[in-house]
Amino acid sequence: MIAVPEPGLTERELIDRAVALRPALLERQAETEQLTRCPQATHDDFVRAGFYRTLQPRRYGGYEFGLPTFFRVVTEIARGCPSTGWALSLSAAHVLQFAAQFGERAQDEVFGTDGEFRAASTVAPVGVARPDGDGHVLLDGTWPYSSGAPYSTHYLGQTLRAPEEPGGPPGPTVLFVAPRSAWTVLDDGHGALGLRGSGSNSIRMDRARIPRYLTREVSLLDLPVEGGTPGSKLHGNALYAGRAPSVYHGELAAVMTGIAYAAADEYARILVDRPLTLEPDRTRAELHDYQRHLGEALGVIHTAQAAVQRTAEDYMEACRRNVSGDAPFTVADDNRLAIVFLNAGRTAWDVTQNVLFRTAGSRHARDGERMQRYFRDAAAYWTHIGASMAEPLARRVGCDRLGLPSHDIPLIP
Template sequence: MARPDGDGHVILDGTWSYSSGSPYSTHYVGQTLRAPDKPEDPPGPLVLFVAPRSAWTLLDDWQGVLGLRGSGSHSIRFDEARIPAHFTREASLLDLPVEGGSHGAKLHGHPMYAGRAASFFHGELAALMIGTAYAAADEYARIIAERPLVLDPGRTRADLHDYQRHLGEALAAIRTADAALRATADDWMEACCDNVSGRAPFTTAVDNRLALVFVTAGRLAWDALQGILFRTAGSRHARDGARMQRYFRDAATIWSHLGPTMAEPLARRVGRDRLGLPSDDIPLIS
């Protein structure tokens, strides 16, 4: 939690899990709750904060996860760490208002820093999933080209219509996901530019719409990877050390991330936005 120190500082105390990139970063941007004034009271509102590397301890606990083992998503611990109060803000990163621009856009002279975080976050996950699916398709092409047929060893699986179809269907889905990712990334940047120029604000409704397309693109790539490529590559490629196994593990871990679980509430939000109904009351996380 974050506890005001009374002299322009805030005390952070606790452990933050899944702090991706923490082994390499110089700062940490996180969320917590404001500590209550009295121990028996409930915690206060969400607090967004940034803390320098000297304020926290990296825990060596990023082991045993199914995939994404190179993401450096260690836990970090704050032990009564003091940071300046102006390094904090009572706000949610997923719903930080940026209408009319932001301090970051003015500081860096680039509209990208005036975009909403939720849709950008989902775009990152979709890009990871789609890139992994492309890698799995490359590996699948290698596998079927090298795997001789049991009853006709002079030919390979690449000569069979079914495996050609499997690869073609997977590539079509992955490329469709890729096209959606790129087009929506362009839409996101256009929304940032419109926001800074004053043409149109980057509203929560825009954020919801873009985020849901990113999630859907990721699902297309995931379905192609696990439902076609991994399923038909053969169990020998599900062994430890096999590239296809690693791609599946990484993709499965992406799909188990908090982000894809927001698909259902995002879909409800987008539907309500289109119908002119309020949607801010639908939580993305619980």
């Protein structure tokens, strides 16, 4: 057992710490974009606060809090700095899949003696895993858009099993976890439209050699979870018996909700600070139209957040029922949860661009303005592979309702 840094820490206290960091994160936004990752000071703040350990098993120095708490933390961090919230979400959440799918030997090695675990990941498989004949596999390839990579201690990636014979087709998808010593972060995180500080660099492996027990022939898009997993049995917690795609969409939706709240915060500041052109002793805050714009936006954002939180609770219940034997956690369940998360993210994007950015005024669309940054960050989500799953996911949900097969509808083009 690895000691938990703060045994008495509560979920409420963790969320309050995220809220308390908002002023510092606001001040560091420009620096974060310039660095293409959050500053060391922010990373240190996260380590002290315990954010990276939110979902981590207590056996290995984590707090083992639920998904609703994690998403609240992510939303609050993204409200202070969207790029930082994105990096936190996409590096601290992958402990769920690792702790669920890998056995005790692998977890003992990976969590080590200090429990430090932050894992960037990408959903698409890259390269092939070649056995070296000595109980290890060799990995080669470049995994792009690995958000959170600069501060990650591990990489949770996917590749393909090498062909059985030269020239033959590759084998099934292989999920692997590789320590930081096995890969290099490439300096290619510049030039993005938005989320410029999310540390979404590529990582490179050149004949990286890892033990075979740190690999599994499973896909993140279709993890075997029915009746429980190696991790749910090891940790005695149904949290580690859930599917991955819905969590993935929840991670993004939690960030998007935070971005929308950030835009609403900035909008309220603009209304109070901006005098009217013809009546300089009054501000936009006194005009009914702008009051209505802000109230409409907040109502929609509150709704998106409620959807994220309630769906996270539904995910936890699906995990519990899966382990108890009441009902398996099916692909149809995953589709249903995922599309609600995705719709919450889309709702946050719509209100950010259609109400807040549109009516804030063109002066706030200039470089260096926070409203411009929030628009860019939200737009980056809307072009992300997660948002591009909307159409196939909707088709899946429709087929599930009609009793037609949906499992083979690919989520990734």
